[in-house]
Amino acid sequence: MTAETTPAPAPGREKTGIPRNPGRHELGMKATLLFPDRDIVERFYVPLIYTACRTCYSELAPDEIFRRAVDGQIDPAKQRKLIQGVIESGHGSTIEHIVFTFGISGVSRTLSHQLVRHRAGVAFDQQSQRYVTFKGASTMLPSTVAEAEPDLRERYEQQIEGSMELYGDLVAAGIPGEDARFVFPNATRTNLVMTTNLRALIHMSGLRLCTMAQWEIRRLFQLIRHEIFEVSPFLGSFLAPKCVALGYCDEMGNRDEHCPIRPHKDNVLGAWADKAKAARSAGRDLPVT
Ligand SMILES: Cc1cc2nc3c(=O)[nH]c(=O)nc-3n(C[C@H](O)[C@H](O)[C@H](O)COP(=O)(O)OP(=O)(O)OC[C@H]3O[C@@H](n4cnc5c(N)ncnc54)[C@H](O)[C@@H]3O)c2cc1C
Structure with a gap:
């Protein structure tokens, strides 16, 4: 692949990593x-x-x-x-x-x-x-937060627990569940x-x-x-x-091919352009689709 068709990585830019499974x-x-x-x-x-x-x-x-x-x-x-x-x-x-x-x-x-x-x-x-009034709504803890600095994790947990406690207090005070739920975080299961x-x-x-x-x-x-x-x-x-069915990756965020499952579309098209150019220089033409 030539420098003309392969975008050079920005200076000092590392490949991004595949998110942990x-x-x-x-x-x-x-x-x-x-x-x-x-x-x-x-x-x-x-x-x-x-x-x-x-x-x-x-x-x-x-x-x-x-x-x-x-x-x-x-x-x-x-x-x-x-x-x-x-x-x-x-x-x-x-x-x-x-x-x-x-x-x-x-x-x-x-x-x-x-x-x-x-x-x-x-x-x-x-x-x-609206129709379920939760007695003990449970929440999801992302692993990055679970593994974060203990102080940060504690603040996160306090915030979530605070929301749940406030929900309980609002419901106990007669606020309808459909309004009390406004304090629920995205983490709610x-x-x-x-x-x-x-x-x-x-x-x-x-x-x-x-x-x-x-x-x-x-x-x-x-x-x-x-x-x-x-x-x-x-x-x-x-x-x-x-990408498995397509044969290539079409995700913009994977132009650096940090995910190796399939080559990125840009590189596939780049390789095709190189091949077509080489064929033309040799006096042959690749079929055009
Ligand atoms: C990695 C990732 C990141 C995302 N980030 C965001 C984001 O930041 N913000 C955001 O808002 N969304 C985001 N989305 C959601 C995304 O934009 C789509 O709304 C969602 O994935 C649903 O897929 P779909 O559009 O293929 O719809 P589906 O309902 O699954 O439709 C299937 C297919 O049917 C056809 N189709 C369905 N409805 C119509 C229609 N009305 N007209 C014509 N054709 C139709 C299309 O071909 C469509 O692909 C993200 C999704 C992914 C996977």
Whole structure:
């Protein structure tokens, strides 16, 4: 790669580090696949996606394709091969036909605010801070704060405890929970039910398993991926940081390639430009896309 195509790092600028893997810390959060169970996934989910894919290319009616797939008349490996090709080609509607419902508990409001930003193909129901009057709301402690100077950690904990105490006093004084909750910090834990189709789950996982994602939501999606693997290693294999499917990293914050999972887009395009230039100098042309 030439200096022309590779941006030189700013003088004295170190590569930034990959955030520590949140999986190493016990965060007290849970993600449980409520529905479906392994039997349903094995028996119906792959045949259902196969039916959606195959209907596009077959004279057979969908109910007949589904019957044959469920009855084992179509080799499961053949079903998986078609599905894999269709997913990799980006024909995403075929995987909108299957859904997964998760019980998510003990995550912070910081996390839930990020999670509910996803709009397409996903439904949420969240524990209400209006209708639930908390007796002992619990909170999430980030590991950086846990490992900070003892004095700083103590001030943090005092602040959180102070908020919780004030909440209790406000409620005891007759202030409605919906108003008392204004003192809750982002660290307050919450519970949600999330139902998502596979397309949306792959999309969300692509963003949230990325090392650029915030540690807590990254951990949540590691737990979610684990749950899917438990019922289907095949479907679980599609849950990966988005760069894995793309083949390159498109995150602005990773231009220095501190995260090594895939090369950054700028460098891939730079390498392509170098190759095209070398080919032209040799009197050949690379195909233009
Ligand atoms: C690392 C990271 C940092 C972030 N930082 C911030 C931040 O600082 N501030 C902030 O506000 N947000 C931030 N976000 C949230 C981000 O901007 C998105 O709102 C969030 O990730 C939801 O993803 P999505 O837009 O793909 O939506 P989804 O609802 O998951 O939609 C899936 C896909 O459907 C399509 N789609 C959905 N709705 C529409 C629509 N209305 N019109 C057209 N197409 C649609 C799009 O292709 C979209 O990608 C961050 C996210 C990540 C992963």
